[in-house]
Amino acid sequence: MRLFRRLPALVAAALLALAGLSAAPAQAREAGVTAAPAFKAPYPCGQRWTYSHHSAEVRRALDFVRSDGGATAGTPVLASAAGTATRYSQPSGAGNYIAIDHGGGWKTYYFHLSAYSVASGASVAQGQQIGVTGSTGASSGAHIHYEQLYNGVGQNIVINGAALSYPGSYNQAYLTSDNACGGSGYPFSTWGSGVNVRVDARVSASVVATLAGPTAVRVLCQKQGDTVNAEGYSNNWWSKLRDQNGFISNIYIDHPDQKLPGVPLC
């Protein structure tokens, strides 16, 4: 957890700006349309939702509600692809919403959230929870209003390489998510540099790996261990990382909560 996680980056950017340099990573830019990311459904693996399009929408949006017996309200909203998330609030319209910038001119929008799950400016992995499905703003019931935009223009929505249809009402077309199905664990990002991964949730436990910088990780489970005081935070929760096969303090998980929501106990 970290509340002011972006401050060092902002300070660094300001210093670079003063020096006449750019903090933006070098990226190859092609003329014309950049290939879209491999977008996945904006809700959890295995869930079946139905979708529809309102002709009055200003862009090529689709609205999604659950059709597998589960409650729509309260279901995690997942990033369709990796990128940088920004929070917005538009009480008279989109409500609480997240926009993810995927680079190359591509963005996705997720409207009417009951809660945000990431901070503005957070780097998110595909399948990472970014919010909670709700009905904030101009909405008559819980749903995910979802858009894919290229250079600010709404595009026909494509999931897993297949274009979705635009039915005028629900229960005509359905989409089962395979987002974040790939292997166990919950996707998060870390921050900080030189973060040690330890064999157990203790500061004296031996180091099994070191994360050089911000890293996309899969958290298998979490537990309480030694209290860590670092970066102005104090936290005794630790996450077990799938690929590194060890624990890091939750201080270095890029999420505002001390205990990660939805992640089981070890």
Ligand SMILES: [Zn+2]
């Ligand atoms: Zn909508």
